[in-house]
Amino acid sequence: MDDAKHPPRRAVDLEAEADLARCGALKDFWYVGCLSSELQGKPLSRTILGTPLVLFRDAQGRPAALLDRCLHRNARLSAGDCFDGKIGCPYHGWVYDGSGACTEIPSLGPAQQGRLLDAAGHAKAGLEACPGDVGRVPSFATREQDGLVFVYLGTDVTQARREPFRVPKVEEPGWTVYFMVTRFPNGVTNLVENFMDVPHTVFVHRGWFRNRKVRPVPATVARRDGEVLVTYEQQQDELTGAGFLMNPTGEPMVHTDHFFMPNVTRVDYLWGARSGYVISSQVTPIGPLESLVYTSISYRLPWDVPGHLVARGLKRAMKWYTTQVIGQDVDIMRVQNEGFTRAKRGLEFTSTEADLLHADIEEVRGWLREGGSGDGPEPANRRIEFWI
Ligand code: FES
Ligand SMILES: [Fe+2]
Known part of the structure; x- marks a missing residue:
């Protein structure tokens, strides 16, 4: 083997380039998540850079992209249903809006609040008291243009290296x-x-x-x-x-x-x-x-x-x-x-x-x-x- 023949070239590493954690600046771009026409009443399951996403339309009809994993017991949200611009988990019905915030936990009843344990009791057992306490499903920026829905998975959308194509x-x-x-x-x-x-x-x-x-x-x-x-x-x-x-x-x-x-x-x-x-x-x-x-x-x-x-x-x-x-x-x-x-x-x-x-x-x-x-x-x- 004659390695000195040419200056060394970077080998293509398909594993790294398709992995959000290892792809370097390849994540700092907009990628197509789906066609606009595909994003109607049902949630869509998509994977970009190894990251599972659920796509749906929020209350204003804008595309929303969340990590496809319920906060509760981690069921896949994309197997659930969309209503009123929100998505409901198929397992116990927790509801999330387009920003990933939990807006409803059916098992907490109409008050949406744990009722018998006090704050100390919730804390001691490692329990959250109400939807506002459970945190958010990670969400990703979206853009809709020319009949396509784009998703941005980089750290900061203001640092995107290019506009969507x-x-x-x-x-x-x-x-x-x-x-x-x-x-x-x-x-x-x-x-x-x-x-x-x-x-x-x-x-x-x-x-x-x-x-x-x-x-x-x-x-x-x-x-x-x-x-x-x-x-x-x-x-x-x-x-x-x-x-x-x-x-x-x-x-x-x-x-x-x-x-x-x-x-x-x-x-x-x-x-x-x-x-x-x-x-x-x-x-x-x-x-x-x-x-x-x-x-x-x-x-x-x-x-x-x-x-x-x-x-x-x-x-x-x-x-x-x-x-x-x-x-x-x-x-x-x-x-x-x-x-x-x-x-x-x-x-x-x-x-x-x-x-x-x-x-x-x-x-x-x-x-x-x-x-x-x-x-x-x-x-x-x-x-x-x-x-x-
Ligand atoms: S796993 Fe989603 S509501 Fe329970
Ligand atoms: Fe070809």
């Missing part, structure tokens, strides 16, 4: 946008690399998205402020499937892939001002080998009628198509997972020029995992070439 084109006229939620059997670093990765498309999505032509693709990889922007110099990409739909007349294509720390990718395929699609993927870490990916697909057709009725009408077909393609990524992410877990080794990557953007992503996420102090990886701008 804005869904591309969501408010631009002429664009149709829909969401997909997909469970992936792999960790965040591997997933954002996959979503930014062009070379795999000619293998994993052969016949569905892009076919192999054995030709070079020059690109620029710019790393700056926790972002990695890849601009491809590839004006005519013979995309199959949706690509043909979007570009029947063969306009020159602008293709960029953009990573935003710590967990978001945005892929743009644009043909002139009138046509294109933009895919954003926000990865929420559940555990080391489990993630929920919130994908937005925004698209605009070059030949649509007023009210973009054709684009809207095509949504079902688009959803079906994108579900197939994402399913191929789920499968390959499982295959990668099996590769390193069955060998009982951590991730040990070998990279070439075609992987420069991935090395940049690993650099940024590694820096955050180690605490994210200082300015982070220095800005860099490089030209590369790979073949597809």
